[in-house]
Amino acid sequence: VFQSYALFPHLSILDNVSFPLTVRRVPRRQRLERARAALDLVQMGGFPDRKPSQLSGGQQQRVALARALVNEPKVLLLDEPLGALDLKLRKEMQHELKQMQRRLGITFVFVTHDQEEALTMSDRIALMRGGEIIQLDTPSGLYNAPSSLYAAEFIGETNMIPGRVVEAGAGRARVEALGGHFDVACSEPPAAGAAVTLTIRPERVTPVAANASNSAGGRLVDVDFIGTDLRLVYTMSDGTRVTLRRQNTGAAPPQVGQGAQLGLAADDLRLFVT
Template sequence: MSTLTQAPDAFAIELQSVCKTFLIDANGKPEYAVNSVNLQIRQGEFFTFLGPSGCGKTTTLRMIGGFELPSSGTILLNGQDVSNLPAHRRNINTVFQSYALFPHLTVLENVAFGLAVKRVPKAERQERAMKALEQVRMAHTADRRPSALSGGQQQRIALARALVNEPAVLLLDEPFGALDMKLRREMQLEVKEMQRRLGITFIFVTHDQEEALTMSDRIAVMSGGHVQQVDDPVGIYEKPANRFTAGFIGEMNMLKATCLGYTGDRTEIQAGGGVRVQCQLKELTAGAELTLAMRPEALSIVEQPDMNQVLFRGTVGDAVYIGSDRRYAVHLPDGEKLLVRVPNHAFGAQKILRQGDAVQVACPISALHFLPH
């Protein structure tokens, strides 16, 4: 059996034009689960594939792990081509949503099981299994059975079982899906801290936006088998590349807009409510359609805007109390709607807005996003 060696300065994982087709339609055309994905995942990075069900994120993860082979394209592990190698020939381990612990074995025996299959001597595998349990802070459970552990503890044991093989890359396929919300959030922080401590490349799959933003160094947002955007959490949230990313990550107001043309070196845009905005989008032509996007928390309800804000006029529709904030739906004259989140400390009780109130909504020019239509 050949041993994969790491190429100097290689990425942990590199995907080059990777495709996966499962079906051929009635016209003889392939239907893609993953379509021409190109990615470079760095050594020691916490990288997340994020997207809705059926977007191709789990299929991509399975191809990296060797559980699926690509229909075309190349997968590199530490600079070495592993595209056609089966899972057991790759120095990669996977933690699945179902922990798959053996109920008749102790925790220590569960963690050491993979080493036993590889015929590692008993003394060495017990030592390595205990070290893995210490890494996840579960050494005190070594002699217990899985049934005696909580869901969060079982998740840690599944992590230890993957770490004991000292993988170059650890894959995590929605591993917190079976946990309640409080425990899920605790595990997110614990796993991120563990990854920083160990320095291993973690590749994570989730459909939970908050989870991805909390844990990741970088995120690949996927839809329809394509990668829509790759960036760090701040870039994904604050600088969405297109309508899909803007709409999928958190709440986003998206108004129809049209390019009116150029005034000097500025592009003039007309958006919802007849508002005109100037920006620097040189690639647009007069008449081109686009989307003006704004986060609800970037908006404020004002008496008078300042010169660095864009002003929208409308009337309050729904007004919903959500604890720290009040969420207003402001209807614009042309029928479009803006969601505005106002912290409760911003208004006194006498200024709480009611349905039908006329208001002015301001957005800082720096918080506007102009997206291809």
């Protein structure tokens, strides 16, 4: 299934869907029955005689999907099929494709550059770079436990914090960063003196008391309103910028210039040797 639909403009919707069966010399009666069933599956059974030009983009994509499914494949490759649709329709189609995959019980290989789409739709994600798989994992595994600095930086928004290991122990490392010291949970802590990058998701950064452990002070330099959330950007004492994301409750946001102590929990930090 392609982004461009690739429907035959001179054929009806029913004939478009039945075309693969025609090529395979499936008997006409069986061919039409399977084509109508495929159209019903994608909720296009009421338009068998229409031409592609008479349909919306979303409807054309449904027909293209029906044409691929009429062959009863074991694996279906969808190559950025929703890229040409507007945001609202794309989200509706994401939900429908997930439901359809579960009903049919076949494997969907879904290619996309949209990270939110990948996280929303998949059971497993293959993050690729230069033709190689960087990490193959569940959506939550890829987002919460990236295996490399590239994966951490590529998927979603993350804070990148330079630091240096000052102490290493069993399952823990103590890192000097942001003008303070932070304990980090890690299975194989690097040796003391190693240069590292700490990562943490903005939604995991929390305001804490001034004397809290695993925290550092900063000053608010920017506030972005993004609907359901507020994005707060702080400059820390060493000049590093740390982003905090919190739910928009309707309360007035803090003012630019205000100071705050930001907590970075040991289990929320990820450590990568640089």
